[in-house]
Amino acid sequence: MIKFLDLKKINLQYKEEILEACKRVLESGWYILGEEVKKFEEGFANYCGTKYAIGVGNGLDALKLIIRGYKELEIFKEGDEIIVPANTYIATILAISENRLKPVFVEPKLDTYLIDPDKIEEKITERTKAIMVVHLYGQTCEMDKIWEIAREYNLKIIEDSAQAHGAFYKDKRTGNLGDASGFSFFPSKNLGALGDGGAITTNDKELAEAIKALRNYGSYKKYENLYKGVNSRLDELQAAILRVKLKYLDKDNQKRKKVAKYYLENIKNEKIVLPKVVTDSVWHVFVIRTKERDKLQKYLQENEIQTLIHYPIPPHKQEAYKEWNDLSFPITEKIHKEVLSLPISPVMIEEEIKKVVKIVNEFN
Numbered sequence: 403m404i405k406f407l408d409l410k411k412i413n414l415q416y417k418e419e420i421l422e423a424c425k426r427v428l429e430s431g432w433y434i435l436g437e438e439v440k441k442f443e444e445g446f447a448n449y450c451g452t453k454y455a456i457g458v459g460n461g462l463d464a465l466k467l468i469i470r471g472y473k474e475l476e477i478f479k480e481g482d483e484i485i486v487p488a489n490t491y492i493a494t495i496l497a498i499s500e501n502r503l504k505p506v507f508v509e510p511k512l513d514t515y516l517i518d519p520d521k522i523e524e525k526i527t528e529r530t531k532a533i534m535v536v537h538l539y540g541q542t543c544e545m546d547k548i549w550e551i552a553r554e555y556n557l558k559i560i561e562d563s564a565q566a567h568g569a570f571y572k573d574k575r576t577g578n579l580g581d582a583s584g585f586s587f588f589p590s591k592n593l594g595a596l597g598d599g600g601a602i603t604t605n606d607k608e609l610a611e612a613i614k615a616l617r618n619y620g621s622y623k624k625y626e627n628l629y630k631g632v633n634s635r636l637d638e639l640q641a642a643i644l645r646v647k648l649k650y651l652d653k654d655n656q657k658r659k660k661v662a663k664y665y666l667e668n669i670k671n672e673k674i675v676l677p678k679v680v681t682d683s684v685w686h687v688f689v690i691r692t693k694e695r696d697k698l699q700k701y702l703q704e705n706e707i708q709t710l711i712h713y714p715i716p717p718h719k720q721e722a723y724k725e726w727n728d729l730s731f732p733i734t735e736k737i738h739k740e741v742l743s744l745p746i747s748p749v750m751i752e753e754e755i756k757k758v759v760k761i762v763n764e765f766n
């Protein structure tokens with residue numbers, strides 16, 4: 403079986419260094435908010451090109467804390483609107499609704515799966531405070547137009563960078579393409595921990611300081627609480643492991659790009675639509691589209707190729723958001739019905755990549 407993603411193989415590449423990092427934490431006797439988190443934050447900010455990075459418990463918390471931070475700074479308030487793509491992972495939307503702001507959905511482009519910049523302006527109202535872009539599947543959004551709109555209407559840009567660690571738009575990386583960015587280090591992400599983890603990057607000092615307090619009970623100074631904060635901290639242990647893996651992120655992304663390039667050049671099947679690349683992608687997943695998605699997935703399974711669907715149900719059709727079930731986003735709904743993600747990873751070997759292409763090409 404060709405696995406969709408062989409996490410064990412990915413992490414065992416760095417076994418010795420990861421074990422060394424774990425030993426360092428064990429022997430330090432300090433397990434929460436210490437040197438490892440501090441050094442990872444410095445390293446990750448430096449990598450993204452931002453002034454600040456703040457480690458938190460997971461990617462959802464990263465996004466939630468950005469919005470919460472803006473609320474504490476009185477830039478956002480309950481009932482304000484945030485523009486988001488209708489086709490995203492549910493966490494993007496949960497981060498908004500948990501803060502009691504309102505997500506306003508915009509259709510993506512069918513060929514790139516990214517928010518359509520030409521459909522943003524018509525959704526702006528007096529309550530709109532931000533555009534939350536999602537660099538979905540590893541490809542950065544078309545930021546030029548989005549920057550222009552944000553400037554014109556005085557909106558914040560929040561990035562959901564959970565699927566695009568290291569991807570560039572022009573000369574800047576994700577994390578540095580807006581006012582604040584949320585990252586996830588869930589094990590299967592391009593930069594993955596051995597458990598949960600997340601981070602926020604920003605160049606905004608006030609926001610960074612508010613979020614630093616919010617992640618730690620709302621406290622700037624031990625036992626003095628400025629906000630009704632939460633407990634969402636990146637573990638020392640995960641930070642130590644992430645410091646190892648950050649060193650190899652570009653190399654790992656480069657390998658994903660090689661797999662993607664081979665797929666793009668060699669998959670030839672008139673029933674299958676390949677992804678369109680308009681910016682830079684670090685290929686978190688390689689998503690193809692076909693009207694016969696379920697049949698293709700079954701066929702690949704029978705041929706020992708594991709695939710996944712990102713994602714079967716769009717947020718507005720989820721039970722959890724019953725209030726929006728009657729909304730209609732035809733492009734989004736079509737995407738969710740037709741997409742299928744092929745195996746892609748930094749540890750796939752040539753034989754596996756070639757087999758995927760051969761079997762996909764023989765599908766009829």
Ligand SMILES: *Cc1c(COP(=O)(O)O)cnc(C)c1O
Pocket residue numbers: 460461462463490491493494536562564565585586587588598599600
């Ligand atoms: C994974 C992911 C998240 C959430 O990250 P967690 O660490 O699992 O909470 C948010 N947005 C997108 C687009 C994701 O892929």
